[in-house]
Amino acid sequence: MRIAIIGAGPTGLFLAAALARRGHRVTAVDRDPGPAPDGWRRRGVMQFHHAHAFRGQVPDALEAELPEAHAAWLAAGAEPIDVTLPDGRVVRGGMRSRRETFERVLRAVVGARPGVELRCDHVEAVTFDRAGRADGVRVGRAHLPADLVIDASGRAGRVTRPLRGPAAVTGRTGIAYVDRQYRLHDGAEPGPMTNLIAWQADLDGYQVIIFLHERGIFSVLIVRPVDDPDLVGLRHEAAFEAACAAVPGLATWTDPGRSRPITPVLAGGELVNRYRGQAGPDGAAHRGLIFAGDAVCTTTPMFGRGITTSFLQARELLRLLDRHGDDLDPVPAAFDAWCETHMRPWVEDHVRMDDATVRRWAGEDVDLTRRLPSDLIMAAAAVDPEIAPALGPYLGMLAGPASLDAVEPRAAAVYRSGWRPPPAEGPGRRELAEIVRGVLAAA
Ligand SMILES: Cc1cc2nc3c(=O)[nH]c(=O)nc-3n(C[C@H](O)[C@H](O)[C@H](O)COP(=O)(O)OP(=O)(O)OC[C@H]3O[C@@H](n4cnc5c(N)ncnc54)[C@H](O)[C@@H]3O)c2cc1C
DSSP: OEEEEEOOSHHHHHHHHHHHHTTOEEEEEESOOOOBTTBOOOTTOTTTTSOOOEETHHHHHHHHHOHHHHHHHHHTTOEEEEEEOTTSOEEEEEEEOOHHHHHHHHHHHHHTSTTEEEEESOEEEEEEOTTSBEEEEEETTEEEEOSEEEEOOOTTOOTTGGGSOOOSEEEEOSEEEEEEEEEEOTTOOOOOOSSSSEEEEEETTEEEEEEEOSTTEEEEEEEEETTOTTGGGGGSHHHHHHHHHHSHHHHHHHOTTTEEEOSOOEEOOOOEEEEOOSBOTTSSBOBSEEEOGGGTEEOOGGGOOHHHHHHHHHHHHHHHHHHHTTOOTTHHHHHHHHHHHHTHHHHHHHHHHHHHHHHHHTTOOOOTTSOOOHHHHHHHTTTOGGGGGGHHHHHTTSSOGGGGGGGHHHHHHHHHTTOOOOOOSSOOHHHHHHHHHHHHHHO
């Protein structure tokens, strides 16, 4: 088949290589020109330079479909995180890497792959034949004919918006974050970790996370409610550094004796949870056109799930295309059904958690009239150890959010007893806002 892919981000690149490997001729069109000698700006993918964590499913997918990219990623410094299970088996828990390191490698390997053309251009529209089947894309004034069009244009892609029905799950989260990358000094030990991927602390009214990347590089994130005008000031370097010094866990990592900043402070916009199926405005999936990756679902990044959900989708799509061969017609609806079952629950899980988090930050108590959000179920394991065995599969995304339903009543009992997760050590939001105000006033 001739396959046109809109977008050469992680989803488009991965699919391009895997489909070419199956003998298809693939053109992935992306307006981004790729890395330049002075860096890679990656306009249009705002999160590119922000912190990314990689779950085990990402290297697993590469090993299965594109082993040379996996090898090149390791050669570029990515560090595998291995987990030993209680039965002694060792499984891949994730990969420590920056997004830029990952995507540079992926792009270089996929671009060199026979059967893949990476074209730098802007897709203006998907084109349809008289029978209503997608038959290619318009790139500038040219028509790129295709038997199958895959829209991997990400969360910000606009080109297919008129072709899509309303999002099934969507919502402003009321959450934003700022982050900055640091590098450990030679020989310096990393600071404390909460799990294999991150160190995380919930303070009174906000959250902080550290993601460890490759070669001693790490990101510090301060996650805040968007409606707090003072915390917007964290985007200023002096305010960010003062906040790092004030939160004991962050102070340990960012101590000048241990590490130094290597980027400016990066401020992101409000985070979004969204799930969109394959349906067009008339409610039916298109023929010859499939949406994948962030074009289907996006989740707030505190759990680092986006590239995993994108690659899980890509692998399912490959499985369906393998199964149906030349008969593409059943694929969009079959893929949609899979996404409804396997992707949508993650977005709903994030909506529930983020909504409850913002309410708690605003001073509301835990709402015991509804199913508890997953993060509160996990927190309750500190009091009721019977909850703990359910958490591993959920955290590893080996079982969906519904896998926590079995222990939710136990967690609810913990909260009904009056227990609440104690805020981590450090200034509460009001005190943090004062610190930021003070620093900015003195500047
Ligand atoms: C702040 C933030 C932090 C995140 N952190 C993590 C994390 O820690 N771990 C994780 O797994 N995920 C994380 N994610 C999610 C992750 O970044 C996305 O899941 C991932 O980028 C999805 O890849 P994609 O290829 O589907 O889309 P994108 O990466 O958005 O790529 C889409 C591509 O399409 C191109 N494009 C769009 N329209 C057109 C057009 N008309 N013509 C030509 N080209 C076009 C764009 O230029 C872009 O290159 C984070 C997201 C955010 C917002």
